[in-house]
Amino acid sequence: MALWAPNSGLILDLAAGTGDSTFALLQTDPQAKVVALDFCEPMLRRAIPKLSRFQGKAILVQGDAMELPFASSSFDGAISAFAMRNLSNLRIALGEIFRVLKPEGFFLCLEIYTPNLKPLRLAFSLYFGRLVPLMGKIIAHDADAYRYLPNSVAQFLPPEEFAHLMEEVGFQGVEFRRLFPGTAVLHRGFKP
Numbered sequence: 344m345a346l347w348a349p350n351s352g353l354i355l356d357l358a359a360g361t362g363d364s365t366f367a368l369l370q371t372d373p374q375a376k377v378v379a380l381d382f383c384e385p386m387l388r389r390a391i392p393k394l395s396r397f398q399g400k401a402i403l404v405q406g407d408a409m410e411l412p413f414a415s416s417s418f419d420g421a422i423s424a425f426a427m428r429n430l431s432n433l434r435i436a437l438g439e440i441f442r443v444l445k446p447e448g449f450f451l452c453l454e455i456y457t458p459n460l461k462p463l464r465l466a467f468s469l470y471f472g473r474l475v476p477l478m479g480k481i482i483a484h485d486a487d488a489y490r491y492l493p494n495s496v497a498q499f500l501p502p503e504e505f506a507h508l509m510e511e512v513g514f515q516g517v518e519f520r521r522l523f524p525g526t527a528v529l530h531r532g533f534k535p
């Protein structure tokens with residue numbers, strides 16, 4: 344499974360937040376032009392200084408992943424990093440991504456998952472479920488905000504079901520790869 348297609352044209356970064364995923368994409372693929380979409384304006388504002396060095400290669404758009412403000416068949420590819428867990432309706436969001444991709448356009452999605460190896464799973468849940476909220480309580484005085492992350496990971500679909508949902512909205516060649524040590528999974532699919 345190739346991780347990246349170079350010279351990949353116009354790419355949508357869905358729920359781009361403060362622009363880290365857009366930054367990584369443009370560093371990897373200097374030929375690409377990226378539309379970084381997020382519905383949270385303050386997050387996008389923080390992306391501006393980070394992306395200024397790419398001089399016009401990144402376009403920031405405030406918009407909802409559930410109702411993308413783009414014409415059908417506009418993008419050569421789409422990515423999303425650590426975003427799908429946060430969306431209220433995955434099927435609608437995946438359908439929207441599929442709609443705005445050109446035929447043969449790709450979708451790459453990186454998500455956090457609980458590792459499936461038992462000792463790793465235990466270490467992961469201790470770190471993520473206990474230590475991170477405790478540190479959040481001590482440092483930021485807000486344990487709840489730091490409980491959201493482990494809870495959203497625990498409640499997210501298993502990779503097999505996410506892949507199945509991608510197929511249901513029309514993606515083909517759907518595959519996923521667990522990245523060592525299984526705390527992240529990369530999903531891939533194409534619009535036929």
Ligand SMILES: C[S@@+](CC[C@H](N)C(=O)[O-])C[C@H]1O[C@@H](n2cnc3c(N)ncnc32)[C@H](O)[C@@H]1O
Pocket residue numbers: 357358359360361362363364380381382383386406407408409423424425426429430431
């Ligand atoms: C963890 S951040 C992802 C950041 C970025 N992709 C990265 O890797 O740095 C998740 C983002 O999803 C955005 N988000 C959540 N629901 C959304 C929606 N319906 N439409 C657009 N963005 C959304 C949030 O505003 C937040 O910036």
